[in-house]
Amino acid sequence: xxxxxxxxxxxxxxxxxxxxxxxxxxxxxxxxxxxxxxxxxxxxxxxxxxxxxxxxxxxxxxxxxxxxxxxxxxxxxxxxxxxxxxxxxxxxxxxxxxxxxxxxxxxxxxxxxxxxxxxxxxxxxxxxxxxxxxxxxxxxxxxxxxxxxxxxxxxxxxxxxxxxxxxxxxxxxxxxxxxxxxxxxxxxxxxxxxxxxxxxxxxxxxxxxxxxxxxxxxxxxxxxxxxxxx
Numbered sequence: 001x002x003x004x005x006x007x008x009x010x011x012x013x014x015x016x017x018x019x020x021x022x023x024x025x026x027x028x029x030x031x032x033x034x035x036x037x038x039x040x041x042x043x044x045x046x047x048x049x050x051x052x053x054x055x056x057x058x059x060x061x062x063x064x065x066x067x068x069x070x071x072x073x074x075x076x077x078x079x080x081x082x083x084x085x086x087x088x089x090x091x092x093x094x095x096x097x098x099x100x101x102x103x104x105x106x107x108x109x110x111x112x113x114x115x116x117x118x119x120x121x122x123x124x125x126x127x128x129x130x131x132x133x134x135x136x137x138x139x140x141x142x143x144x145x146x147x148x149x150x151x152x153x154x155x156x157x158x159x160x161x162x163x164x165x166x167x168x169x170x171x172x173x174x175x176x177x178x179x180x181x182x183x184x185x186x187x188x189x190x191x192x193x194x195x196x197x198x199x200x201x202x203x204x205x206x207x208x209x210x211x212x213x214x215x216x217x218x219x220x221x222x223x224x225x226x227x228x229x230x
């Protein structure tokens with residue numbers, strides 16, 4: 001099964017150094033002004049968000065003012081950008097699934113080696129997105145070794161809790177849905193309050209992303225819209 005190594009230290013300047021990046025990554029790279037609302041009808045907030053190509057994924061940084069910020073990794077799947085984030089140096093992973101009935105076809109990344117190729121994971125189980133799912137494809141990021149096991153998915157308010165049994169409990173994650181895509185940020189802690197945060201954005205056009213997010217331990221989701229700076 002995947003390994004979570006020490007957390008990526010995001011050096012956005014290095015990520016922006018001249019390098020050949022896929023066109024699909026370049027079209028969402030940039031600096032955005034964010035406006036959002038906290039979960040449960042909470043207060044509004046503003047932030048500045050920077051997205052840069054980073055290996056096979058993206059690096060993403062939220063600046064919330066007064067020196068506060070979150071850093072994370074993101075995977076694009078079609079018109080959805082899924083991200084996991086932390087406010088500290090806590091190792092985490094991210095998996096983005098396309099859901100088609102009882103089949104979840106996903107790609108994943110871990111913060112310790114963000115520039116490696118993405119891993120692959122396919123789950124098969126109940127069509128209602130809840131219950132026990134068999135890992136029918138578990139491909140590590142080296143592209144040659146595989147893992148097996150099952151994933152337990154449980155709806156939890158606006159979110160989903162996931163537990164990977166490979167074969168024993170190894171990872172716990174929280175996910176949010178946008179369209180037919182389930183974005184899950186996960187870690188080793190069995191305490192949901194110590195999990196990374198998760199965000200799922202729909203790419204509306206070249207300049208706008210709109211999404212939902214959840215903090216560790218939270219059943220309710222907030223909303224956030226990104227507008228590209230000129």
